[in-house]
Amino acid sequence: MPETAGPPRIGVLTSGGDAPGMNPAVRAVVRSALQAGAEVFAIREGWQGAVEGGDDIVALDWDDVSGIMHRGGTVIGTARCQEFRDRGGRRRAALNLVRHGIDRLAVIGGDGSLTGADLLRQEWPELLAELVAAGEIDEDMARAHRNLMIAGLVGSIDNDMVGTDMTIGTDSALHRIIDAVDAISSTAASHQRTFIVEVMGRECGYLALTGAVAGGAAYTFIPEAPPADGWQQHMCELIQRGREAGRRDSVIIVAEGARDRSGRPITSADVRQALKDNLGQDARITILGHVQRGGTPSAYDRWMSSLLGVSATEDLLAADSTSVPSVLGIHRNAVIRTPLIEAVQQTRAIASMVAAHDFEGAVAARGVGFSRMVATFNALAEAEPRVSPAEAGKRIGIIHAGGLAPGMNTAVWAAVRLGIDAGHRMLGIQGGFPGFVKGHVLEFDWGDVEGWTALGGAELGTRRTVPAPEELYGIARTIEDSRLDGLLVIGGLNAYEAVQLMYEERRRYSAFDIPIVALPASIDNNLPDWKMAIGADTALNVAVESLDRLKQSAAASRRCFVVETMGRTCGFLAMLSGLAAGAERVYTHEEGITVSMLEEDVRQMTAAFEQGRRFYLAVRSEEAAQYYTTDFLARLFEAEGGDLFDVRALILGHVQQGGNPTAFDRLVATRLAASGIEELDRQFAAGVSEHVFAAESDDEGYLMKSFKEFNDLIDFEARRPKDQWWLALREVARKVNTRSFADQPLGTAPGELAAAQARGEKAGQRRVRGKFVG
Numbered sequence: 171m172p173e174t175a176g177p178p179r180i181g182v183l184t185s186g187g188d189a190p191g192m193n194p195a196v197r198a199v200v201r202s203a204l205q206a207g208a209e210v211f212a213i214r215e216g217w218q219g220a221v222e223g224g225d226d227i228v229a230l231d232w233d234d235v236s237g238i239m240h241r242g243g244t245v246i247g248t249a250r251c252q253e254f255r256d257r258g259g260r261r262r263a264a265l266n267l268v269r270h271g272i273d274r275l276a277v278i279g280g281d282g283s284l285t286g287a288d289l290l291r292q293e294w295p296e297l298l299a300e301l302v303a304a305g306e307i308d309e310d311m312a313r314a315h316r317n318l319m320i321a322g323l324v325g326s327i328d329n330d331m332v333g334t335d336m337t338i339g340t341d342s343a344l345h346r347i348i349d350a351v352d353a354i355s356s357t358a359a360s361h362q363r364t365f366i367v368e369v370m371g372r373e374c375g376y377l378a379l380t381g382a383v384a385g386g387a388a389y390t391f392i393p394e395a396p397p398a399d400g401w402q403q404h405m406c407e408l409i410q411r412g413r414e415a416g417r418r419d420s421v422i423i424v425a426e427g428a429r430d431r432s433g434r435p436i437t438s439a440d441v442r443q444a445l446k447d448n449l450g451q452d453a454r455i456t457i458l459g460h461v462q463r464g465g466t467p468s469a470y471d472r473w474m475s476s477l478l479g480v481s482a483t484e485d486l487l488a489a490d491s492t493s494v495p496s497v498l499g500i501h502r503n504a505v506i507r508t509p510l511i512e513a514v515q516q517t518r519a520i521a522s523m524v525a526a527h528d529f530e531g532a533v534a535a536r537g538v539g540f541s542r543m544v545a546t547f548n549a550l551a552e553a554e555p556r557v558s559p560a561e562a563g564k565r566i567g568i569i570h571a572g573g574l575a576p577g578m579n580t581a582v583w584a585a586v587r588l589g590i591d592a593g594h595r596m597l598g599i600q601g602g603f604p605g606f607v608k609g610h611v612l613e614f615d616w617g618d619v620e621g622w623t624a625l626g627g628a629e630l631g632t633r634r635t636v637p638a639p640e641e642l643y644g645i646a647r648t649i650e651d652s653r654l655d656g657l658l659v660i661g662g663l664n665a666y667e668a669v670q671l672m673y674e675e676r677r678r679y680s681a682f683d684i685p686i687v688a689l690p691a692s693i694d695n696n697l698p699d700w701k702m703a704i705g706a707d708t709a710l711n712v713a714v715e716s717l718d719r720l721k722q723s724a725a726a727s728r729r730c731f732v733v734e735t736m737g738r739t740c741g742f743l744a745m746l747s748g749l750a751a752g753a754e755r756v757y758t759h760e761e762g763i764t765v766s767m768l769e770e771d772v773r774q775m776t777a778a779f780e781q782g783r784r785f786y787l788a789v790r791s792e793e794a795a796q797y798y799t800t801d802f803l804a805r806l807f808e809a810e811g812g813d814l815f816d817v818r819a820l821i822l823g824h825v826q827q828g829g830n831p832t833a834f835d836r837l838v839a840t841r842l843a844a845s846g847i848e849e850l851d852r853q854f855a856a857g858v859s860e861h862v863f864a865a866e867s868d869d870e871g872y873l874m875k876s877f878k879e880f881n882d883l884i885d886f887e888a889r890r891p892k893d894q895w896w897l898a899l900r901e902v903a904r905k906v907n908t909r910s911f912a913d914q915p916l917g918t919a920p921g922e923l924a925a926a927q928a929r930g931e932k933a934g935q936r937r938v939r940g941k942f943v944g
Contacts, residue, residue: 179209180486181227181272184244185216185251185283188463189325189339191471192244192278194750197235198479199276202905204232206487211272215247216279217254217286223266232909239472239752240718242342242465248279260290264297264318265306273315274486276479277322278338281331281514284322288495288510294318319489321482322497322510323475327463330374332516332535333508334499338478341470343370343377343462344384344833350458351385351421352624352830358419359621364388364409364445364453366438368424370462373521376540377462378425383547384836386583386623388412388420391428391436393524394532395544399431402444408551410449415553416617422453431527469714470707470834472750473899474500480902481505502866503701503895539841546844549591550584553616556591563592564655564854566847569599569606570632572662574827575691575705577835579629581660583622584843586614592851597652602633602661603668607644611652626708626830632661636668645672646681656685656850658843660704662692663889666863666880673861673877685853687846687874688863691839693826696740696890698883699865699875704842707834709736709826710746716822717751721785728779728815730786730807734800736826737791740890743826744791749903754778755788756903757803759888763795768803772810777912779815786815845872 182199184192196212203210210230213219219226238245253259267273277287290297298312324331327343347369354365367387371377375392382390389405391397397404409420428436438455445451467475478498485496485507496507497514516535523532533541549556566589570578582598589596600610622629637645649657659665665688672682690697693709713735720731733753737743741758748756755771757763775786788807790800804819811817831839842864853860862874885892 177207177209178274178487179211179271180274180276180483181211181213181267181270182246182276183213183216183219183278184246184248184325185277185279185286186248187280187326188243188248189327189337190242190342190463190465190467191338191475192325193238193241194467194472195278195323195325195338195475195479196244196246197238198476198902198906199483200230200235201232201909202480202483203487205905205909206483208483208487211270212246215249216283217251217263218249219247220263220266221251221253221259223262223269227266227270227272239750240466242463242467254286257293260293261297261300263290264294265301268298268301268307268311268315271315273317274319274489275321276482276486277320278325280324280326280328281517284324284497284510285514287320287322291318291320291495317491319486319493320495320510321485322495323478323482324497324499327377328371328374329376330372330517331497331499331513332520333497333506333513335501335539336470336474338471338475339463339467340376341834342465342468344380345468346462346465347377347381347458348384348624348833348836350456350461351381351387351423354456355385355419355421355624358421362413362418364420364422364451366422366424366441366453366455368426368438368455368457370458371425371427373427373524375425375427376536378423378428379540379543379547380833380837382423383543383550383840384623384833385421385423386621387423388417388551390423390425390547391441392425393427393429394520394536394540395529396429396431396436401430402448405441405444406448409445411553412551416615416620417553418620429524431529433525433527466718468832469710469746469750472714473746476749476906477505477899477902480905542841542844546584546588546840550587550840552591555593563594564850565595565597565653566656566658566850567597567599567611567649567652567654568630568658568660569602570628570630570661570691571602571659571665571668572632572634572692573694574628574632575662575693575703576626576708576827576829577704577831577839578632578660578691579622579625579627580831580836580839581689581691581704581843582630583619584840585658585847586619587616588844588847590616592847597654598630599648601631603635603637603641603645604633605631606648607637607641609644609648609651611648623836624830626828634664636664637671642671642675642679646679649681649684654684656854657687658846658850659686659688660691661688662690662694662703663696665691666697669861669863670877670880683859685850685859686861687849689842689846690864693743694737694740695742696738698863698880698891701866701895702834702838704835704839705827705831706742707838708829708832709743710750711832712826712829713743713747713822714750716825717747717753717787717789720820721751721787724785728784730775730788730811730815730817732788732790732800732804732807732817732819734790734792734819734821736822736824737793739793739888740894741791741794742894742896744789744794745896745899745903748787748789749899749907751787751789752907753787753789754908757788757790757794759791759794760894760897763798768798768806772807773912774910775807776810776814777915779811781911781915783911841872849874
């Protein structure tokens with residue numbers, strides 16, 4: 171294809187190992203570029219396609235990336251290309267790219283793929299000069315594309331790249347690991363057996379470590395923190411103490427790159443032999459292998475990858491010759507950018523630290539969150555207290571309040587074991603604040619919470635009740651009778667309001683003058699200064715899975731679905747499930763619903779079906795508008811659709827509160843519980859009694875904010891925070907899920923003309939089941 175003047179052209183490729191979430195990233199790059207008037211080309215089979223050229227570089231339009239959000243792997247293919255490692259191969263890649271007019275690349279892959287992209291960028295001017303000298307391109311073509319602009323997105327299940335909290339695919343891989351560990355744990359408990367599970371990760375122990383925490387494993391081996399000499403005996407003693415404390419199953423997770431301190435590999439077979447020699451156990455080995463790479467992307471890997479893809483397009487269209495290529499990553503659910511070479515060098519430096527036996531440096535280089543997780547796991551796995559307090563341990567109560575959130579049990583499990591490890595006595599208050607009033611308190615032993623890690627629901631019980639003024643005396647009496655020195659309150663907005671009330675009534679009830687820490691747990695995700703409350707990710711995945719199934723059910727008909735999610739007046743679940751499932755329209759309380767909105771939606775919906783669309787999805791938050799209910803919207807669309815399409819309404823309801831917590835929610839719950847115990851210990855040591863709630867800091871740690879600040883952070887009329895981070899994702903959803911079918915039919919947008927021309931179509935023609943129409 172000869173290079174022609176016109177809109178900027180972006181190439182998108184996936185390279186190296188595949189990872190769930192690559193397809194949403196590709197989709198986001200393509201659609202956001204088309205929305206901006208650019209032309210987009212898929213480079214099939216990674217760098218191999220760039221080297222080969224021809225049919226491996228193809229123009230894409232809006233519909234070319236329809237229906238791929240839920241698919242694992244990468245629909246444009248990936249391969250490891252030996253030829254690209256040589257300058258001759260990169261010269262051929264430059265020729266093929268410039269002949270297509272491509273001088274902007276969105277590269278989705280690991281550190282090797284990104285390093286190759288930067289090398290091509292550095293050599294680009296010289297390569298073009300060589301091509302001109304050889305007569306393969308002319309000077310005008312070289313002049314028009316004198317620089318190559320690059321945006322890197324890290325697609326790797328290993329989560330081994332510096333500069334991002336999570337790489338594309340990591341969360342989905344954790345889903346696979348936790349599903350397997352949960353299944354193995356049930357059969358292991360039945361037989362009181364030990365299982366050894368080997369996970370991927372190459373030289374990074376993230377999957378093994380977080381899988382061990384989220385799966386409630388008894389022991390883990392990771393490359394960054396190898397065990398001390400004599401690990402065989404230490405491991406067996408730890409497992410034996412756990413069995414004596416009430417554990418029926420023992421799961422040991424081994425990272426594929428695990429080594430001892432001398433650098434010798436530790437294999438699953440080595441671990442099995444140690445168990446046999448020291449405990450006489452015949453352990454079973456399960457190597458998960460490539461099942462961790464496959465399968466449907468999680469909700470997180472969909473919306474996060476979409477955000478990164480849109481940001482990559484924006485960076486590429488704004489780039490010039492002075493722009494430094496960056497790796498786009500995620501920190502606290504916002505996009506961050508790290509110079510590409512810096513990110514690669516820092517990532518590879520960790521492997522060098524491990525090889526040089528600088529294990530403390532390797533753990534620190536993974537980040538504060540990683541090092542804290544190592545310490546947390548070591549405390550959770552130990553059945554006997556490792557800490558002897560200077561004075562007698564404190565008595566700490568744990569209570570749930572507010573709506574049910576998956577992960578509440580995980581938080582209790584972690585708090586109980588971490589509290590016991592710190593030398594405290596842990597007590598549970600049953601039935602929320604009504605149970606607190608009645609004095610329903612029990613004391614936990616280490617083994618009492620065995621198996622709670624993966625358990626949905628709330629074993630302590632929870633109620634939405636905020637105590638009435640006349641009930642405060644009963645709560646104060648229970649605190650005194652139970653001799654509570656501190657309190658962990660795990661729940662939603664009602665839980666926070668209850669703590670706020672206790673804070674305000676401390677002058678009247680001296681029993682309330684104890685350290686109290688509130689931890690966020692709510693599927694509504696409507697709590698201040700916290701991005702993802704316990705339970706929100708699980709509810710989101712339930713909603714997205716349901717929407718995926720709806721799409722399949724409508725495959726054989728022309729149908730619009732209007733789906734209602736929970737969330738009350740907070741639109742988090744509706745917006746993110748809509749973004750992750752590819753919904754064309756999302757209705758939230760934050761934006762409201764008007765007659766003019768609905769009139770435009772009907773116009774677009776009708777035009778979409780007239781142009782061959784078979785499915786249209788609208789997601790509505792349960793309290794988006796008082797009068798425009800889900801049933802009303804469905805009947806309106808049905809009336810306007812006539813014989814063109816039919817409409818169905820679905821209210822997801824309380825299924826969103828059910829299910830076992832996702833790995834993400836288990837890790838959040840564990841981190842929060844650890845932070846809560848640390849805060850109580852801080853207050854005990856300082857001799858203060860503060861009422862605080864968990865808040866996120868700019869780094870990887872957590873802050874605790876006083877309830878003095880609570881009222882200033884909440885919109886009490888709407889019952890949600892004044893500042894909601896996810897509102898910024900509305901623009902992402904608009905760019906990747908919504909287009910104007912009525913004003914710009916498929917195939918007529920500026921960026922889609924190249925794709926149409928490449929297929930021999932005329933402007934405005936559409937393909938329906940492989941045939942041109944229009």
